Amino acid sequence: xxxxxxxxxxxxxxxxxxxxxxxxxxxxxxxxxxxxxxxxxxxxxxxxxxxxxxxxxxxxxxxxxxxxxxxxxxxxxxxxxxxxxxxxxxxxxxxxxxxxxxxxxxxxxxxxxxxxxxxxxxxxxxxxxxxxxxxxxxxxxxxxxxxxxxxxxxx
Ligand code: FES
Ligand code: FES
Numbered sequence: 001x002x003x004x005x006x007x008x009x010x011x012x013x014x015x016x017x018x019x020x021x022x023x024x025x026x027x028x029x030x031x032x033x034x035x036x037x038x039x040x041x042x043x044x045x046x047x048x049x050x051x052x053x054x055x056x057x058x059x060x061x062x063x064x065x066x067x068x069x070x071x072x073x074x075x076x077x078x079x080x081x082x083x084x085x086x087x088x089x090x091x092x093x094x095x096x097x098x099x100x101x102x103x104x105x106x107x108x109x110x111x112x113x114x115x116x117x118x119x120x121x122x123x124x125x126x127x128x129x130x131x132x133x134x135x136x137x138x139x140x141x142x143x144x145x146x147x148x149x150x151x152x153x154x155x
């Protein structure tokens with residue numbers, strides 16, 4: 001079937017198979033490899049992108065259900081060669097080690113803070129709990145999220 005979608009503000013039309021996931025489309029058709037394939041089963045959160053304003057796990061999201069959807073990936077959040085505040089915060093608060101899980105965390109927080117920059121700590125923790133990281137021990141990721149919120153509030 002034919003699918004029309006918008007990814008990072010650009011419109012695309014392509015043929016998709018019923019079994020194609022959004023992750024397949026992003027990585028294989030659009031070469032947006034910042035979105036990672038960690039488990040392909042909805043467990044790790046590495047594949048998280050934002051669809052119509054909500055953070056979703058792209059590996060378990062069927063492409064065929066996304067007609068006219070507006071999608072943002074990690075490649076779409078920085079502008080004019082400057083990093084997004086959440087990306088800066090992950091660097092400054094050492095929330096990144098190998099970096100494999102990082103785009104998923106960042107897109108989760110991007111959706112969360114866009115919906116409500118004043119969201120409370122409990123909701124931030126709840127959002128972070130949807131993700132797995134094998135490197136950081138999580139504390140720097142929580143600190144990165146809090147720093148990101150401070151930066152966004154100041155913007
Ligand atoms: S790759 Fe999608 S949740 Fe792990
Ligand atoms: S930084 Fe390596 S998996 Fe999270």
